[in-house]
Amino acid sequence: MHTAPAPLVDRFGRVHTDLRVSLTDRCNLRCTYCMPAEGLNWLPKAEVLTDDEIVRLAQIAVRRLGIASVRLTGGEPLLRRGLPGLVARLTELGVDLSLTTNGIGLARMAGELKAAGLRRVNVSLDTLRPERYQAITRRDRIADVFAGLAAARDAGLAPVKVNAVPVRGVNDDEIVELVEFAAGHGYLMRFIESMPLDAQGAWDRSAMITADELLGILGARWELEPLRREPTRGGTPPAEEFRIAGTDTVVGVIASVTRPFCGTCDRVRLTADGQLRNCLFATEESDLRALLRGGADDSAIEQAWRNTIARKGPGHEINSADFVQPERPMSAIGG
Template sequence: MAPRTTPAPAPLVDRFGRVHTDLRISLTDRCNLRCTYCMPAEGLDWLPKAEVLTDGELLRLAGIAVHRLGIRTLRLTGGEPLLRRGLPGLVERLSTLGAELSLTTNGIGLARLAPELKQAGLHRANVSLDTLRPERYAAITRRDRLADVLAGLAAARAAGLEPVKVNAVPVRGVNEDEIVDLVEFAVAGGYRMRFIESMPLDAQGAWNREAMVTAEEILGVLGERWRLVPVGRHGNAPAEEWRLDGTPHVVGVIASVTRPFCGGCDRVRLTADGQLRNCLFATEESDLRALLRGGADDDGIEAAWRACVARKGPGHRIGDEGFVRPDRPMSAIGG
């Protein structure tokens, strides 16, 4: 008798035909940095512990996502996800679901945890790093922790969490003069460099489009140092990539504002307190935590998930006259 096969789940699709296969899971809204473009020096009012999803609740939702909704990649974010207690154990349990598992972190604490996370089943890591200058790092993040981040990057690569990607947000008058330096650092260290246009997701509401360094400007600076060979975009990945001619090294640019890629977006987000967001800039959420704690079965949660994604709009509309910022800042949404 032939073994039974489990039918593939119906795709998680919105009204524009976009199929969603990537789930970003925020593990906490807390962070150990106070980046000037993200939050005030005193920090924010963190979620009470009782409002944050437990490991069991996260695992149940992730299991529904993978087995019933066709999610293929799980990215763990924050806040700062390394602050989540028992993270290696959670990663080990999530790894049994069979999805690709990655992490976005500020790198503080990664030197200690990278080997354990790799052994637990984490596949790769993205590390945020906006400057290579210690005094500038301290000014941007309000913490003197650059050495810890550099050690974390090295540990991630040594542990095999590859490709290790370095994410930088160039801001005019702050760090735009380090674009070439950051790429040279990444090439020397064996990392993959990505630049991200700044977005209106700071807690203070102080984002200024004039301070945003655009993709065109970034590529212009890089083009003065290297000949850039277009690689394009891998599937629905947010980064457009270019190879540095004559080398195997690739640099990516995520132009969320000036070259939006909403038409191919395959991402959905789960906040630390169990709210499902169908867009980074969504102004509405679906409360999966209430369903979980109210005794809903998997069918009910799946239906709510599909309904949320079905309502997804065509794009974020940054720059439109009617654009409305989400109530939550980036640190509370999760990347």
């Protein structure tokens, strides 16, 4: 008889059911809010987890720790060689499997990823204007992103979520336009507050468009009806969602800074080089790769995982004078 695993719980009673797995720290864009134009060294290939290592850790997470959903991130996960094969192996674990991408390469891979078992995708897109996209990403690839979004929708990777980070003086004049674009193409638009996770440490709180400002802009254009946050297999979603009155259009707002949802956080993160992080803003990590390659059995790895979660703090402290930005940038942590 199969018994359910003991929950992965921290000292505040939060149960962790959502695993974010970074497949690579590499990216084919150089977004200004994420990376410097040059000079960020990638992880050596030998330090990156293999497919077998990722699958083994995911098996331990699902069978021994109660993880129910897995999101594949990067860097840019579509750069991972053999990705559909890895997706198929993870799908066999019975998890709710999704992926966050910049959309470049998605037009080519969407159908294959869907066939392998991927459920849905989140695509990062901060502007609809080609010249502005090139200024933000330092690459001229917006046509590829539009094609990738359409391919994901047509392949049935639904709902296709479009993630944008509104920044003052950069793209905050496109907020309404982005919602109209998403609604017109059958995508779900989500806005995320800018967070201090850039490699160059140049985050500026005053440039962040807050959730209140964002809702003010949207509310001036449409009547917004707040929706109840419905728990999923992976726990409570971070987005506050609003329906535009009289339509089926839903907009999500993730207020990581001004309305932190740390009190209900159910996420744990695995970096591309096998380091376990109990918070996006953690300043310490647990080296699961060393355990794997040192011959540790599943029980030892499970215990290391539980110990890491047991040390999780109450919140990220971005709004505290004690806040310390993690040494790893977002591209190396995984979204």
